[in-house]
Amino acid sequence: MKSVVPSWAGAAGSVVGVTELHVDPDRGYDLIGDIHGCAQTLEHLLDTLGYRQQGGVWRHPRRMAIFLGDLVDRGPRIREALHLVYAMVEAGQALCIMGNHEYNALGWTTPAAPGSGRQFVREHTPRHARLIRETLEQFEAYPGEWREFLDWFYELPLFLDAGRFRVVHACWDDSLIDPLRAQFADGCVDEAFIQASAVPGSFACTTMDRLLRGTDMRLPHGLTLTSEDGFTRAHFRTKFWADNPQTYGDIVFQPDALPELAAQTPLSELQKNQLLRYGHHEPMLFVGHYWRRGRPSAIRPNLACLDYSAVMYGKLVAYRLDQETRLDAGKFVWVNVERPERVS
Structure with a gap:
């Protein structure tokens, strides 16, 4: 990014290129879940x-x-959130990875490759327009800043691997991360990769969907479900760590419950074998994305989701990581989102 002077900060600030991404495994880190403005x-x-x-x-x-x-x-303060996080990253006080909403923003503004049959990587459907509406409205008077933030999104890696711990927005999959790392050593993709992600079945499409949105499965019996945001779909998000699951209900991992008929339906042996599994022996993994509720806690000793629906009056959650190799229940820290936060 070039120099950006956020009017809300009250003072001029110089914004230069993002510092080189480096995770020091011996340093203390505070991992923070989805902010959404x-x-x-x-x-x-x-x-x-x-x-x-x-x-x-x-x-x-x-x-x-x-x-x-x-x-x-x-959320109501997207521009302020971006400036705050960017300033911390630029000053060497933070690292930040890409989430599916940063990817969506790039897809919304990136022209599709010729011959793809679409105008943009992320088609401008009414639902997609609704999801990005607040962001575009809050940057309407600051088009130059928005273009610069879009450029910065390319500097956000899809994952961080410190050896002792790992960070990805939705799902860690070595079968995709290893070849991605061979192509982009720092985990930061380019515009050509974003364009390629619009092609169903391509490596880019599979990688962006798996790492930033997680694993999914089609509902059985031709069933559908309608989420809280009114979107009806035939697929549901699944666990990528389930031990010995027997039914569809054993692998669901999303805020919306499955229809009872679907939840009780047994998984076939083929479906069980096709499930991705993040093993108990793997390094600690931190993800966001999944809109959890209740008291923040670890899913397993080596797996934590830090997204607790902040933008829906939930909690903004952090985990205070020091030298441990397994998660400590006492190191989750959070604040409740008060109603005034949602007032634009």
């Missing part, structure tokens, strides 16, 4: 974690934040 709540969480604003940047003397993506869409 809840900038006020993010400030509250950072303050709770001991970060203080100095020179327009939230800083901690001994720790660094890692954001799990989905900074944009849905």
